[in-house]
Amino acid sequence: MRWDPYSLTGDAKFNVFWKRHLAERERRILLVVGKGFDVRALETARRLHELSANVHVWLLAFHNGQQDSAIRRARTEKNVEGLGKLFPPERIKEVDINLGGAFEEPVASRQTYEKIRGAGDPNAYDDVIVDISAMPRMVAMTSVAVLLRGLDLAAATGRSVNLHVTTAESVTADLAAGQGSLRDQVSFVRGFSGELTSQTTKNLPHVWFPVLGESQRDRLDRIHQKLTPDEICPVVPFPSREPRRGDEIIYEHRELLFDTFQVEPRNILLACEYNPFEAYKQVFEAMDRYRRALNTLGGCKAFVSPLSSKLLSIAVLLACYDHLFGEVPGKRLKVGIPYVETATYADPVQKPDDPFELYSMWIRGEWEIVAQTAADAGMSDERNV
Structure with a gap:
């Protein structure tokens, strides 16, 4: 089993882990985030900004061709504005993803796959972080899958890039995000x-x-x-x-x-x-x-x-x-x-102070070498938390 042992960091140790990780050497970071209305959308970006990380952003702008409600539009714009205050505009690249209309064939996964592959070269970075907090499920899972497979294949040529997945986890906030209707x-x-x-x-x-x-x-x-x-x-x-x-x-x-x-x-x-x-x-x-x-x-x-x-x-x-x-x-x-997939979204009833826990999952890269070395030496992986 590939992810046994594993590297998982919970909320209390999120900043500790990333401060240590960034201090090990100079790192260029690609942060992939969703352009969404979720109140948790910017938490990973804020933490990285506080740690003075060298970050470039792919902002996944997904849409289904329908008019957003006033509250969803206002919350999305607030998140985009907040992201712009954290990182300069030349470091933010918007990636347009068409989810398809409510009564059309679902295309979210195929569109995400194509757009992520066409957005740029993730191998130009030391660490890629996919923050799935504000992404629709199919966009989130496809983004992680295509990046993981691409980085795995690239590693065969000698270039090993770290892949992390973060999410601000809250069952309460998920249920309050607005369920809407299904395809x-x-x-x-x-x-x-x-x-x-x-x-x-x-x-x-x-x-x-x-x-x-x-x-x-x-x-x-x-x-x-x-x-x-x-x-x-x-x-x-x-x-x-x-x-x-x-x-x-x-x-x-x-x-x-x-x-x-x-x-x-x-x-x-x-x-x-x-x-x-x-x-x-x-x-x-x-x-x-x-x-x-x-x-x-x-x-x-x-x-x-x-x-x-x-x-x-x-x-x-x-x-x-x-x-x-x-x-x-x-x-x-x-x-x-x-x-x-969700076809149309209801208005969210999330509150800005809804509690959540920020998780960081190290999916591939340097930790696997450390874990294998530790296993060969009969040691445990101290990054398991």
């Missing part, structure tokens, strides 16, 4: 289709791992209709900040899960809400059990839907990425990440 179609993170429609693998069983959050009935129903899974293993956030959150999520969706989907209670899995790397291991291992069990029958297709927090969404991406590109013995899974 009718199910879409997949680019490169993670699971070969759902492939004729050559159409007879392979489908195993679905929906990572559950609040108010996901409609998404669950649409993805279920698309996948027609043979086995369903719901993933519940536990342990979590709210001890009863997992129970409440199961109770909220009990009729759909147990009556309609006929989920076996023993199939329910647990994933740590506030540690994406532990959740990654839990999801990866659950997927791998099916891979090993069904390999003798020709294999299977595994689909993982990120319907919970952004931290758990990164856990989903890492588990699927590791199965697709990592060191897996034997036959690989066909891996898909299906999701139903």
Whole structure:
């Protein structure tokens, strides 16, 4: 497993980690952020500015062709203005991403993939930070996936760039961001289709791992209709900040899960809400059990839907990425990440003082060399927090 050990920094140690990291040597940093209305949009940028980091910014300006409400427009403009006060305009590059209209084919992942690849060369920097706090789910996951794969491939030529993912995590703020209405179609993170429609693998069983959050009935129903899974293993956030959150999520969706989907209670899995790397291991291992069990029958297709927090969404991406590109013995899974995007957003009811925790996940780069050296020497990775 690639991310075992791992490097995760929680809110209390965020500044300590980055101050130490920046002091090690001169670093050129690329910060990828969303041009959004979320009140947490600038937290990573503020912290880096306070530490006098040498930062260039790719500002992902996503739109769906619809008129923004006055409150969303005002909050977005406030965030853009705030970013301009932190970094000079010549260091901020706006990257336009068309999400497609509400009644059009979902194109967010494909558009994000193309725009990120065309925005510039991330290998020109020492560290790339993707702050997903104010990004739509598909934009966030695709941005991380395309940068991770590109930097991994570039490392083969000898240039190793660090990739970090940050997010200001708050379940309360996520729920208050304005849920709106959903698209009718199910879409997949680019490169993670699971070969759902492939004729050559159409007879392979489908195993679905929906990572559950609040108010996901409609998404669950649409993805279920698309996948027609043979086995369903719901993933519940536990342990979590709210001890009863997992129970409440199961109770909220009990009729759909147990009556309609006929989920076996023993199939329910647990994933740590506030540690994406532990959740990654839990999801990866659950997927791998099916891979090993069904390999003798020709294999299977595994689909993982990120319907919970952004931290758990990164856990989903890492588990699927590791199965697709990592060191897996034997036959690989066909891996898909299906999701139903938001078509229209309701006005957010977030408050500026909503509590959150800022997380920094070191996904690739120098830490892997340190971790491997420590493992070879029989030492533990002291960056695990």
